[in-house]
Amino acid sequence: MISFSDITLQLHEQILLKDSNLLIKAGDKVVIRGPSGCGKSSLLKTAVGALALHKGTVRIDDIELSTSTVYQIRSRIAFIGQEPVLGAENVRDALLLPFRYKVHEGNQPPEKEIIRLLERLHLPATILEKSSARISGGEKQRIAISRALLLGKTTFLADEITSALDPESRSAVLDELFRSDITLLSVSHDSEWIKSCGRIVEISEQKLLEMES
Amino acid sequence: MSADLSLTAMLSMYAMLLIPVVIFFYLQLGIIRDTLLAAARMTVQLFLVGLYLKYIFQLNNPFISLLWVTVMLIVANLSILNKAGLKRGLFFWRSLIGVAGSTLLVSGWFILIAIQPDPIYDARYMVPIVGMVLGNCLRSNVLSLEHFYSGIRKNENEFMTYLMLGANLREATHPYLRDAIKAAVNPSVATMATMGIVSLPGMMTGQILGGAMPMEAIKYQIGIMICIFTAMVLAALLNIVLSLPVAFDDHQRLKQNIFL
Numbered sequence: 001m002i003s004f005s006d007i008t009l010q011l012h013e014q015i016l017l018k019d020s021n022l023l024i025k026a027g028d029k030v031v032i033r034g035p036s037g038c039g040k041s042s043l044l045k046t047a048v049g050a051l052a053l054h055k056g057t058v059r060i061d062d063i064e065l066s067t068s069t070v071y072q073i074r075s076r077i078a079f080i081g082q083e084p085v086l087g088a089e090n091v092r093d094a095l096l097l098p099f100r101y102k103v104h105e106g107n108q109p110p111e112k113e114i115i116r117l118l119e120r121l122h123l124p125a126t127i128l129e130k131s132s133a134r135i136s137g138g139e140k141q142r143i144a145i146s147r148a149l150l151l152g153k154t155t156f157l158a159d160e161i162t163s164a165l166d167p168e169s170r171s172a173v174l175d176e177l178f179r180s181d182i183t184l185l186s187v188s189h190d191s192e193w194i195k196s197c198g199r200i201v202e203i204s205e206q207k208l209l210e211m212e213s
Numbered sequence: 214m215s216a217d218l219s220l221t222a223m224l225s226m227y228a229m230l231l232i233p234v235v236i237f238f239y240l241q242l243g244i245i246r247d248t249l250l251a252a253a254r255m256t257v258q259l260f261l262v263g264l265y266l267k268y269i270f271q272l273n274n275p276f277i278s279l280l281w282v283t284v285m286l287i288v289a290n291l292s293i294l295n296k297a298g299l300k301r302g303l304f305f306w307r308s309l310i311g312v313a314g315s316t317l318l319v320s321g322w323f324i325l326i327a328i329q330p331d332p333i334y335d336a337r338y339m340v341p342i343v344g345m346v347l348g349n350c351l352r353s354n355v356l357s358l359e360h361f362y363s364g365i366r367k368n369e370n371e372f373m374t375y376l377m378l379g380a381n382l383r384e385a386t387h388p389y390l391r392d393a394i395k396a397a398v399n400p401s402v403a404t405m406a407t408m409g410i411v412s413l414p415g416m417m418t419g420q421i422l423g424g425a426m427p428m429e430a431i432k433y434q435i436g437i438m439i440c441i442f443t444a445m446v447l448a449a450l451l452n453i454v455l456s457l458p459v460a461f462d463d464h465q466r467l468k469q470n471i472f473l
Binding site for chain 1: 374
């Protein structure tokens with residue numbers, strides 16, 4: 001569950017959202033829409049403490065985002081941006097990077113599971129040995145998604161994560177992320193993605209408005 | 214002991230400066246004024262240093278020597294923060310602890326354990342050794358701090374990715390810490406490796422010119438090089454680690470108002 005209560009979001013002196021509310025129940029798939037610069041990506045960032053709220057509260061599964069919980073929240077939810085950063089020399093190290101952190105220590109999945117997941121996302125097992133500098137934007141997006149899935153995350157904040165994908169890869173990603181146990185808050189211009197989301201929320205005049213889907 | 218240079222001897226050295234000045238004149242480089250000004254500054258500054266070192270050595274009072282060491286540490290600390298582009302008000306004490314702690318530890322080790330002068334607080338050892346260690350730490354500290362914070366600032370997306378993957382502040386800053394320490398220390402590893410072949414180090418040359426036996430001088434040189442190297446690594450690490458709590462906010466984001 002993700003809930004935004006009475007939030008006011010300000011970026012560079014400009015108010016993007018004012019006293020807005022949004023409740024995303026477990027398993028909901030939500031896409032945020034609105035003109036560029038209206039605060040779609042910023043809203044996602046506030047849920048993981050990457051951007052500070054001017055006012056209001058964010059809760060993830062009943063944990064209120066605060067100084068003392070931000071670390072716990074980040075280890076629970078997946079945030080994937082439009083141009084994901086792998087953060088390691090090669091793909092294997094990038095996928096295993098979070099398992100080197102204390103919070104995920106000892107949870108490293110077996111190689112077989114990694115390869116099976118990569119294949120489901122139309123990535124060959126040989127990509128594991130590739131240098132991060134030599135892979136395409138679409139591959140990067142799917143590796144970042146795999147990394148979050150390997151961590152066993154079920155709450156996803158996804159910002160245009162299918163923008164560089166071909167139709168087959170995109171439908172493979174949709175199959176993985178639109179499972180019933182996954183809660184999804186997303187930003188997308190992809191019509192397939194939008195169609196798959198059960199809820200469409202539009203940012204209009206500093207408010208979050210539920211639209212007919 | 215070596216012969217003291219007379220006034221005429223010194224004048225003959227200043228006369229040598231005419232060579233580059235004439236070259237600058239013919240090449241119309243427009244840096245004659247700056248060169249002469251720099252030479253004048255060097256003369257005045259070193260003359261003053263010579264004067265007060267003379268008094269500090271004559272007095273040989275541990276408190277006065279320590280006071281002088283404190284002044285050196287504060288000036289070095291301010292210069293580090295300034296050159297690294299960080300706000301002095303925010304980092305002054307933390308950075309001072311890093312610089313002073315590492316400099317005093319290695320200098321103390323060298324003097325108290327290795328040299329053991331009599332008296333132990335002999336200003337002839339304390340002041341120049343701390344000065345040499347500090348002078349070298351200064352450059353490496355500027356490099357490491359600058360490298361660390363600009364690394365995170367330039368790769369903000371990458372840094373935030375680490376945090377989003379569950380890294381705590383220490384884990385998320387680790388790659389930048391590693392790069393910063395490497396950048397600070399690498400030039401010194403190269404210097405140590407070529408020492409004696411490519412360059413004769415200043416301190417050793419000075420001691421030999423001052424009348425010391427070469428075999429005595431190299432032992433001091435080795436000692437001081439190890440001191441410098443250790444202090445560099447320690448200070449670079451301490452300075453970064455101690456600065457973390459003021460440089461990041463309570464959500465581990467890099468504060469933008471720490472830069473000059």
